[in-house]
Amino acid sequence: MAGIPCPSCKQPLGLTLEFIMKHPKMQCPHCNTIMNFEVSEEIKLKMEKGLREIEQIKKKYSKIAKFT
Secondary structure, eight states: OOOEEOTTTOOEEEEOHHHHHHOOEEEOTTTOOEEEOOOOHHHHHHHHHHHHHHHHHHHHTTTTOOOO
């Protein structure tokens, strides 16, 4: 998975939304652009809830489907 690209140079960063939620400030290793993806606590809680729901669905259907 390539993850999210740098918004400035468009090079792949190899980062996932989960990683960005934990580490919202970073620097692109390709163009050195400083990025700040900080969001409110409300958004973080909604994201975490959504990720938990996805994991529950994966677990429920793990015997009949393959998730990547």
